[in-house]
Amino acid sequence: MTMELFGVAATLLALFAGFGVLIGLLFGFFGMGGSFLVTPALMVMGYRTDVAVASGLAFVFATSVIATLKHRDLGQVDYKLGVLMIAGTTAGIEVGKLGLHALQAIGLADTVVSVIYVGLLGGIGAFITYRATRGDGGGGISHDAETDADAADIPDIAKTIQSYRVPPMMRLRGGITVSLWLILAVAFATGLLSGFLGVGGGFIRMPALFYLVGVPVPIAVGTDLFEIVFSGGIGSFLYAMDGAVELSIVVPLLAGSALGARLGASATSLVDEDEIKVYFGVMLLLGALAVAVRKVGTSLDVPALRTVSLVIILGAATLVAGAVVYSSVRALRSEEVPVASAAD
Amino acid sequence: MFGLENAGGVDGAALVVGVVLLEAIVLYVGYGMLERVLGPAIVDAVRGR
Numbered sequence: 398m399t400m401e402l403f404g405v406a407a408t409l410l411a412l413f414a415g416f417g418v419l420i421g422l423l424f425g426f427f428g429m430g431g432s433f434l435v436t437p438a439l440m441v442m443g444y445r446t447d448v449a450v451a452s453g454l455a456f457v458f459a460t461s462v463i464a465t466l467k468h469r470d471l472g473q474v475d476y477k478l479g480v481l482m483i484a485g486t487t488a489g490i491e492v493g494k495l496g497l498h499a500l501q502a503i504g505l506a507d508t509v510v511s512v513i514y515v516g517l518l519g520g521i522g523a524f525i526t527y528r529a530t531r532g533d534g535g536g537g538i539s540h541d542a543e544t545d546a547d548a549a550d551i552p553d554i555a556k557t558i559q560s561y562r563v564p565p566m567m568r569l570r571g572g573i574t575v576s577l578w579l580i581l582a583v584a585f586a587t588g589l590l591s592g593f594l595g596v597g598g599g600f601i602r603m604p605a606l607f608y609l610v611g612v613p614v615p616i617a618v619g620t621d622l623f624e625i626v627f628s629g630g631i632g633s634f635l636y637a638m639d640g641a642v643e644l645s646i647v648v649p650l651l652a653g654s655a656l657g658a659r660l661g662a663s664a665t666s667l668v669d670e671d672e673i674k675v676y677f678g679v680m681l682l683l684g685a686l687a688v689a690v691r692k693v694g695t696s697l698d699v700p701a702l703r704t705v706s707l708v709i710i711l712g713a714a715t716l717v718a719g720a721v722v723y724s725s726v727r728a729l730r731s732e733e734v735p736v737a738s739a740a741d
Numbered sequence: 742m743f744g745l746e747n748a749g750g751v752d753g754a755a756l757v758v759g760v761v762l763l764e765a766i767v768l769y770v771g772y773g774m775l776e777r778v779l780g781p782a783i784v785d786a787v788r789g790r
């Protein structure tokens with residue numbers, strides 16, 4: 398006899414809760430990784446596409462709420478930047494959706510979106526991995542506890558972009574000053590891609606805030622999460638109107654991810670970025686590979702390839718989450734990190 | 742789950758999103774309290790003290 402809680406099998410609830418811990422860890426640490434992990438996993442488990450997308454979105458919304466509150470406690474959310482990003486991103490999403498509908502009308506949407514998805518994930522992943530393996534101080538994902546931008550930590554691209562002083566200039570957390578138009582342009586461009594690809598866009602926005610605007614990574618992560626609260630909340634509500642949000646998925650997934658997100662967000666103040674940025678880049682590269690494999694599987698009608706795609710994504714996620722935990726534990730044992738920030 | 746399987750429309754959507762938001766806040770507060778109570782002991786244990 399199967400044990401049930403609230404009419405749902407306890408084993409299924411435990412499975413989702415465990416999966417949630419893994420996802421929450423990545424989400425809290427990188428500010429991304431929710432939707433592109435949950436939705437494909439639910440689809441492979443046999444849930445309808447609309448239920449998988451809607452439940453994934455509701456989960457991302459709730460996880461963002463928790464992770465944003467945590468990053469706020471650590472002083473890593475720039476609300477002014479967040480509001481500007483929401484404005485620019487919303488406009489970009491609308492234009493992106495128009496482009497997608499135009500491609501759907503001529504039957505090219507699926508192929509074009511898959512190619513762009515693979516190109517973006519692979520391109521960003523290759524770029525981050527390249528900069529990380531070069532070991533130069535001016536690139537990569539920095540997870541310093543300091544949220545003030547040191548000139549040496551700002552990527553060269555961001556320095557060049559910041560040198561274009563088109564008024565009005567905005568002063569952001571981290572002590573950087575950039576043109577309002579630059580922020581709106583970056584927000585619009587990332588929104589355009591989000592709308593076009595139909596994803597939350599954290600994997601685009603977070604690197605864009607760091608590499609293009611020069612925002613320190615902890616603040617880029619916190620601000621990106623703040624923005625996802627709004628986009629995820631609105632998206633969840635729209636799907637929930639059709640009854641597509643499945644609470645038996647979202648509730649246990651969230652219970653696990655809330656714990657993982659707390660650990661992940663705290664780990665941003667502990668972990669040496671030089672170790673993790675390589676894993677981050679590799680995870681994106683493997684994500685690109687997984688999307689490509691799934692696309693081939695769909696095109697050739699080989700269901701096994703969709704499972705292979707999921708295994709690649711979950712394997713990459715487990716690898717990176719393990720690296721974050723391992724590096725955090727090692728940092729705690731090194732005695733270099735103050736107890737207060739570790740316990741925070 | 743929770744008898745909300747057939748919730749739909751604006752009211753149903755608000756209820757479902759509200760449940761999710763409420764759970765998020767409860768978990769944030771609950772795990773936060775747990776972290777404050779157990780955090781230092783866990784950190785010390787990890788550090789081998």
